[in-house]
Amino acid sequence: MHPETIAPGTILDGFCVGERIHRGGMASLWAASHPDIPFPLLVKAPILSEGTDPAAIVGFEMEQMILPRLSGPHVPKFIAQGTTGLQPYLVMERIPGPSLLPRLTQLPLPWAEVAALGARIAMALDDLHRQHVVHLDVKPSNLLTRPTGEMVLIDFGLSHHDELPDLMGEEFRLPYGTAPYMAPEQVLGFRKDPRSDQFALGVLMYFFVTGVRPFGDPQRLSGLKRRLWRDSVPPRLLRPDCPPWLQEIILRCLEVHPAWRYPTAAHLALALRHPDQVKLTARSEKLRQDSFTTVLRRRFADRELSIPTGKTPTQHDGDAPILAVAIDLSPEAAPTAELLRTMVAHMLPALPGARVACLNVFKLGRITLDQTVDDQGRNIHLQRLVELRHWAESLGLEEGRISFHVLQSPDSASAILHYVNANRVDHVVIGARASSLRRSLLGSVSSQVAAQAPCTVTVVRSRRLRKSDFSQEPEDQSDVPWTVG
Amino acid sequence: MRIALMADIHANRLALEACLEHARGQRMDRLVFLGDYVGYGAQPNEVMEQIMAEAARGATAVAGNHDQAVANDRDVMTPDAETAMAWTRGQLGPAARDFLSSLPLRFEDGTRLYVHASPQTYPPWIYIRESRDARRALEASRAQTVFCGHTHLPALHGITATGQLVSFTPVPSVPVPLPPHRRWLTVVGAVGQSRDGNPAAAYALLDTTTSEITHFRVPYDVQAAAASILEAGLPPALARRLREGR
Numbered sequence: 208m209h210p211e212t213i214a215p216g217t218i219l220d221g222f223c224v225g226e227r228i229h230r231g232g233m234a235s236l237w238a239a240s241h242p243d244i245p246f247p248l249l250v251k252a253p254i255l256s257e258g259t260d261p262a263a264i265v266g267f268e269m270e271q272m273i274l275p276r277l278s279g280p281h282v283p284k285f286i287a288q289g290t291t292g293l294q295p296y297l298v299m300e301r302i303p304g305p306s307l308l309p310r311l312t313q314l315p316l317p318w319a320e321v322a323a324l325g326a327r328i329a330m331a332l333d334d335l336h337r338q339h340v341v342h343l344d345v346k347p348s349n350l351l352t353r354p355t356g357e358m359v360l361i362d363f364g365l366s367h368h369d370e371l372p373d374l375m376g377e378e379f380r381l382p383y384g385t386a387p388y389m390a391p392e393q394v395l396g397f398r399k400d401p402r403s404d405q406f407a408l409g410v411l412m413y414f415f416v417t418g419v420r421p422f423g424d425p426q427r428l429s430g431l432k433r434r435l436w437r438d439s440v441p442p443r444l445l446r447p448d449c450p451p452w453l454q455e456i457i458l459r460c461l462e463v464h465p466a467w468r469y470p471t472a473a474h475l476a477l478a479l480r481h482p483d484q485v486k487l488t489a490r491s492e493k494l495r496q497d498s499f500t501t502v503l504r505r506r507f508a509d510r511e512l513s514i515p516t517g518k519t520p521t522q523h524d525g526d527a528p529i530l531a532v533a534i535d536l537s538p539e540a541a542p543t544a545e546l547l548r549t550m551v552a553h554m555l556p557a558l559p560g561a562r563v564a565c566l567n568v569f570k571l572g573r574i575t576l577d578q579t580v581d582d583q584g585r586n587i588h589l590q591r592l593v594e595l596r597h598w599a600e601s602l603g604l605e606e607g608r609i610s611f612h613v614l615q616s617p618d619s620a621s622a623i624l625h626y627v628n629a630n631r632v633d634h635v636v637i638g639a640r641a642s643s644l645r646r647s648l649l650g651s652v653s654s655q656v657a658a659q660a661p662c663t664v665t666v667v668r669s670r671r672l673r674k675s676d677f678s679q680e681p682e683d684q685s686d687v688p689w690t691v692g
Numbered sequence: 693m694r695i696a697l698m699a700d701i702h703a704n705r706l707a708l709e710a711c712l713e714h715a716r717g718q719r720m721d722r723l724v725f726l727g728d729y730v731g732y733g734a735q736p737n738e739v740m741e742q743i744m745a746e747a748a749r750g751a752t753a754v755a756g757n758h759d760q761a762v763a764n765d766r767d768v769m770t771p772d773a774e775t776a777m778a779w780t781r782g783q784l785g786p787a788a789r790d791f792l793s794s795l796p797l798r799f800e801d802g803t804r805l806y807v808h809a810s811p812q813t814y815p816p817w818i819y820i821r822e823s824r825d826a827r828r829a830l831e832a833s834r835a836q837t838v839f840c841g842h843t844h845l846p847a848l849h850g851i852t853a854t855g856q857l858v859s860f861t862p863v864p865s866v867p868v869p870l871p872p873h874r875r876w877l878t879v880v881g882a883v884g885q886s887r888d889g890n891p892a893a894a895y896a897l898l899d900t901t902t903s904e905i906t907h908f909r910v911p912y913d914v915q916a917a918a919a920s921i922l923e924a925g926l927p928p929a930l931a932r933r934l935r936e937g938r
Contacts, residue, residue, distance in 0.1 A: 261854075268871045271869070271871065272869050369863075370863040370866040370868075371866070371868055371869075372850060372858045372859075372860035372868065373858065374850070374858050374871075376858075
């Protein structure tokens, strides 16, 4: 027997409905539980009454299509969907943490906290984008924090899935979204670009750093369109202690043209986590809005600027990967380091959006952890950075596309793997140790990285002739100096 | 229930066999053929044997324009299609001819309608290429879901009670839910003569339990199918377009 409506105490297909925790214009939310499911649940149902915004039901249809296809820590886990009477509903995991909405009363926040928060949100967005979804409604009330720290994106009612029909896009002429956070291209009805979410995150970071919304909260389409030609007041003017690198990042997210933002949210997260490697441009120095004439020209003469053109990365198709190159700077590894550079130089032309992170591991003794200065008094860390830059010189990559990281750890492989996991690296390029004696004494870093990295790993090794190259006989497996592994 | 929907086989035995094999691997329960079994390709008899055998085992089949052209030559066709049709008429035996002329133009299966080109009346045979074609087609039918072929281009169109239309090019192998608040029209693509630049065979699979439709692309030996067209002395352009998927 199905109940006609959802109310506290209702049993829906085994789910026990608890108190209603939210009633918005589009949907109602109830707490719920199930005897076989060990975590708290949420029932979401669209409001279906006379005069309801038709977007409520279409948004719910979209969420019904998208949520079951998503996975991972950055989204609520989908549990079930069904219909009771005429009322459709979704059951999902209830994230216990609060949303970012209550933080609005504490604005402005310390800039360092905003940068760290921005990086966590960017990681969540990157995960979503890799699952073919553009959220299109990133705002404080749709961002929750798991007790374990990960940011969770909720409410996919306005989202676009790259592999599913876009019911929301076809249905309505006016753009749907939340006015302060909508990207310019979204205002124009373009819903396929993951970089629209970067714009919304830029608005959020700007708001959290300055306490002011960069484009206000316009109520009409004409007001929404203003952001196509009117730039925001630079954050540093409102908040002088905001560092130039953070202004650089925020204003890059707020660029009108998606192509001028970061290629992917993972690149944005990397920038927020490595301020010293952010390439500062005129954006970082800006202390006033663009001049009246510039704005006028943008508004009337440069209209094509507002229309998205060129290739749109509707998904992570892999042309803007984060490439980590692990370089052994020791003298005996010099031939491999050179080979590694040649390999990377060959790869880069095919990957115009690639960002290269050059890694070197500075091995700490397991006991003395504080020895950062070597015998000659030189700071090894700085010396390694210099050597990494020297290694990369001939690649000719401009600042902003390449960064250098000396990781300190007693264990090279785990240091590299940690970096790869924390920064959503897409591809590791690493050299194999040349000498099998060193390999047998020290273990093979490359094989451990290749086995454990969550991404593509290219192991570079100089070609050596084996015995088998000289004869048709099967190779003698016991002949260790000639085998490679 | 899982229903495999196959259209525009066009006397391409290898493509048909590849799709049937694939659909069996997808645990299909039922098979529906949406017309155009012959024409263009070089193996009309082999294909008709398969279709008739499947129909004898319970498969549904409706007639396409090429199937009707076997018995009458009133419809105007492109020169290459006409050449191939004249050749096909000389190849087919009486059993296949009888089978083709006995096929219905449409078949209603509960809330589902199977047609070759469109639910609109014939002639002409209408091509559903754009949203507005799909709108007219859906308005000409009351079925909850309409399945057709004819354009050789996989597509999915949905319409709400208020007439809002959504059109979509399906991504191969990705199941698309068909929410019940809309009516849907699916063009399943062509088994035997692809025209969207991907030479692989196309068919669709409807899961009535989950109400999801999945469009599949199935690779088959295109070179061999093209070679058989040349061997039969049919227009070389028909072999070339098979290789190019155009």
